[in-house]
Amino acid sequence: MAEKTISKVVYGGKTLIDLTSDTVTADKLLSGVIAHDKSGAAITGACTYDADTSDATAASAEILSGKTAYVNKIKVTGEMRNNGAVTGSISKKAEAYSIPIGYHDGSGKVTISSTEQAKIIATNIRAGVSILGVTGTMSGTEGAKAQAKTATPSTTQQTILPDSTGGYNYLSQVTVEAIPYNESDNAQGGKTVTIG
Template sequence: MANKNISKVVYGGKTLIDLTADTVTADKVLKGYTTHDKSGAPITGTCTFNADTSDATAAVAEILTGKTAYVNGVKLTGTMKNNGAVTGTISTKGESYTIPVGYHDGSGKVAISSTEQAKIIATNIRSGVKILGVTGTMSGTEGAKAESKTATPSTSQQTILPDSTKGFNYISQVVVEAIPYNESDNPQGGVTVTIG
């Protein structure tokens, strides 16, 4: 009797110890700790982890590269890239920035390129129009130099343009002279009418 394992003790009709329904096994006890199984035999733990990770759902792509974690009792080594502080710029209308897959430390920024930001000034935006918080003041006539011209009608088509060699870039008005008209007596006793 002394050499047998005792798993249940009943004294005076009262159960003092009962291990018979226990389910503990060595792989469920932390390594280095001892206990008894349902037969009363001593067992030494072999488990090297101290948490139940059976409900963990992380995948290697969700763990930083080089870092390790236990998921469902399995040690995983992460593959998620550490991007740190990612920065990007947008330079054209309709352009977008694609955020790379991986971890970001929260200090990265995406902005309109400095070249394009320098163009977003009030004098480059028509008056009454607001772009990215900047309200325009441009009237549309800045840098304009008007020219007034006079044209004499002829039997040929004429194209009236500003004289760009003198710095004019638009015509403010064109005055069309009256068509010359002249009457004179002729030797035959009639009247000669000259138009143009």
């Protein structure tokens, strides 16, 4: 028969030790701490719920809103805004997206607006130029209609432009006729030269 542990000691009518009314149990004693229960048996603590938070540095703004934690032995309620999945878009070359302060769940995205994405196609980009991973194929003559014109010399300045009708948008060539030159006999026995 196992020897019973001593939980109460009375000497000369005086109680020196009395564990019989103690309520400590292993699950309520900090992990690793040794004590005796009400029967006098040694027990080793198993509770891991307590921790030394004196070196913790988190502030309420760094803890998610609605959550609580203990910092330096004080219960702190979080104030950090929960932004969840933040999304945004940019539509101009120099535009930037400002990330809002707070928590992000990692699934948010910032993209180029769909209107601008639709413009970034190979036929809108000059051949040999790459923009955002799209290499251009445009030669520069797509949709262009050329006109060839002939101009008659004049003694005044002329501006040669494509005709406003016919859908022309540039000149492929301009042919300038030779300046007219004519010689004829005159009544004085000489020659008259007419230029132009």
